[in-house]
Amino acid sequence: MDKFIWAFIIGGAICVIGQLLMDGLKLTPAHTMCTFVVTGAVLGGLGLYEPFIKFAGAGASVPISSFGYSLVKGALQEAEKTGIVGVLTGIFEVTSAGISAAIIFGFISSLFFRPKG
């Protein structure tokens, strides 16, 4: 139960930061998402994102910042095994599920649906 509460609070708080970026600095959603991804990558490199996910669960792994963290994680994991080339071969290793799912489901949807509203 604890996990759910923390996921709600942390996940919500990250979205509030996003809202403040959008309203306060007048960033577009795309700029906001990029900001989060880069932040996640930097935090991942500093080793701060992993304990954050342990603590907040889905509250930290569902926001888009975890995408940046996963990219770094994949790159470093693979670099450990194969050396510096691993950065290139491993960068999409962890995020493959997310990107593939978005492409596949998005394409299927475009086969069957028409834009609404």
Added chain:
Amino acid sequence: MSSKKKKNLTPTQQQYQQIAKSKEPKRPILLNSIKAFLVGGLICVIGQAIKMGFIHYFEFTEETAGNPTIAVLIFISTLLTSFGVYDYIAQWAGAGTAVPVTGFANTVTSAALEHRTEGFVLGVGGNMFKIAGPVIVFGVFSAFVVAIIKLTIEALGGI
């Protein structure tokens, strides 16, 4: 508008800019933040529930359950976008639906649907990553830089 740009405008144009700015509707930042908090938190709670489901019913650990969870969330988001529900929620929730990974899937699907009339190759294929593309580009590039810096530091003996 930056001050540099302002210099090149005639006085009338500047006056117009001022009037336009004063007529711009004020953004209710506090209310928007509360909405973003509620919806964003709720999406993360759903994510947590899916994650726990994967850990309990399939052989996933706390670490590996993250990826399938994101795939399921993306599937749900794609479905809701296809039926036009997601954009309806997004209008209310603002960043609450844009920041979670479901917002990423939403931009992919809605761009694919929107450009369907231009054909499948150049329309759907070409525009799918219109908004999601920058996210991947900046994510990958920053991840590359971070990884290289980290590896360099490690190679030099760490801090």
